[in-house]
Amino acid sequence: xxxxxxxxxxxxxxxxxxxxxxxxxxxxxxxxxxxxxxxxxxxxxxxxxxxxxxxxxxxxxxxxxxxxxxxxxxxxxxxxxxxxxxxxxxxxxxxxxxxxxxxxxxxxxxxxxxxxxxxxxxxxxxxxxxxxxxxxxxxxxxxxxxxxxxxxxxxxxxxxxxxxxxxxxxxxxxxxxxxxxxxxxxxxxxxxxxxxxxxxxxxxxxxxxxxxxxxxxxxxxxxxxxxxxxxxxxxxxxxxxxxxxxxxxxxxxxxxxxxxxxxxxxxxxxxxxxxxxxxxxxxxxxxxxxxxxxxxxxxxxxxxxxxxxxxxxxxxxxxxxxxxxxxxxxxxxxxxxxxxxxxxxxxxxxxxxxxxxxxxxxxxxxxxxxxxxxxxxxxxxxxxxxxxx
Numbered sequence: 022x023x024x025x026x027x028x029x030x031x032x033x034x035x036x037x038x039x040x041x042x043x044x045x046x047x048x049x050x051x052x053x054x055x056x057x058x059x060x061x062x063x064x065x066x067x068x069x070x071x072x073x074x075x076x077x078x079x080x081x082x083x084x085x086x087x088x089x090x091x092x093x094x095x096x097x098x099x100x101x102x103x104x105x106x107x108x109x110x111x112x113x114x115x116x117x118x119x120x121x122x123x124x125x126x127x128x129x130x131x132x133x134x135x136x137x138x139x140x141x142x143x144x145x146x147x148x149x150x151x152x153x154x155x156x157x158x159x160x161x162x163x164x165x166x167x168x169x170x171x172x173x174x175x176x177x178x179x180x181x182x183x184x185x186x187x188x189x190x191x192x193x194x195x196x197x198x199x200x201x202x203x204x205x206x207x208x209x210x211x212x213x214x215x216x217x218x219x220x221x222x223x224x225x226x227x228x229x230x231x232x233x234x235x236x237x238x239x240x241x242x243x244x245x246x247x248x249x250x251x252x253x254x255x256x257x258x259x260x261x262x263x264x265x266x267x268x269x270x271x272x273x274x275x276x277x278x279x280x281x282x283x284x285x286x287x288x289x290x291x292x293x294x295x296x297x298x299x300x301x302x303x304x305x306x307x308x309x310x311x312x313x314x315x316x317x318x319x320x321x322x323x324x325x326x327x328x329x330x331x332x333x334x335x336x337x338x339x340x341x342x343x344x345x346x347x348x349x350x351x352x353x354x355x356x357x358x359x360x361x362x363x364x365x366x367x368x369x370x371x372x373x374x375x376x377x378x379x380x381x382x383x384x385x386x387x388x389x390x391x392x393x394x395x396x397x398x399x400x401x402x403x404x405x406x407x408x409x410x
Contacts, residue, residue: 036393050285063295136164305379
């Protein structure tokens with residue numbers, strides 16, 4: 022199926038202007054990211070508590086912010102979500118180990134006041150499901166007069182602090198293993214009660230509550246970067262084997278171009294980067310790569326069919342020959358993405374928006390970035406050969 026007839030558009034001659042346009046958009050995104058200190062990562066990566074709440078009537082965001090401040094969460098973030106009377110309240114991660122060490126220290130001072138107790142260190146232990154360990158807080162304390170361990174453990178438990186295990190590291194230091202307090206879940210419950218108390222006459226529906234611990238968020242962040250780097254390396258190896266190394270460099274630079282532009286637009290528009298958005302980014306990488314390989318395959322065919330043509334003209338002809346396929350694929354994909362964007366609901370709105378930007382930018386990069394890079398590569402090599410001779 023041909024969307025166009027035979028075209029003779031001079032895509033390669035436009036490459037300098039295309040590079041400038043791309044550079045300007047990428048630079049704007051990088052400036053936005055630098056000003057904001059990086060992308061706005063969602064609760065998936067930062068850890069914290071999210072509450073999606075719906076009122077029977079709209080409530081001023083400033084009033085909600087005051088309620089969150091009164092609850093003791095001054096770093097809370099509030100935004101409208103979906104309908105005008107629906108809101109997302111996000112509070113940053115709360116340190117489990119800090120709260121656990123404070124509770125333990127107070128209990129020790131009550132049950133063994135002569136110990137002159139001090140906190141040496143406090144850290145969270147991530148879950149290890151292979152070892153059937155649910156995680157917890159490891160608190161190391163130092164004391165002067167240390168009573169028998171079993172006696173001390175029983176007294177601390179009776180004072181209201183759950184202790185899984187206590188061991189003596191040295192003559193004056195003890196290590197307490199405490200279970201997770203569920204402090205994020207308690208924060209969510211506290212916010213719910215605060216809202217009900219502030220608006221007793223309103224009908225309030227808590228539609229969603231999400232709690233992500235900081236350790237889990239950090240692990241997800243590391244895996245996100247690992248997934249992106251591994252996928253890029255796989256692309257480099259595959260295209261170098263399937264075509265040539267210069268083709269792989271062109272494809273990688275086009276993919277980086279697509280991701281940077283999409284990420285920059287998200288930063289400029291103050292949109293969060295969540296796990297769903299990362300999935301969209303990886304989808305963009307796959308889509309853009311597929312489109313680029315189709316053009317590259319046509320270029321490789323024309324290497325043997327059009328030997329008399331110049332390198333630039335041969336690549337330009339290849340882009341024109343695959344233009345109908347590129348436009349048809351992009352339009353059919355855009356139709357689906359547009360339906361998702363306008364009718365898919367707020368939950369996948371950012372996912373659809375990322376795909377919308379990615380499909381447009383990916384189609385652009387396969388024509389104006391990946392293929393022209395081959396020409397620039399060839400010209401640089403030819404220029405060096407002329408200098409040597």
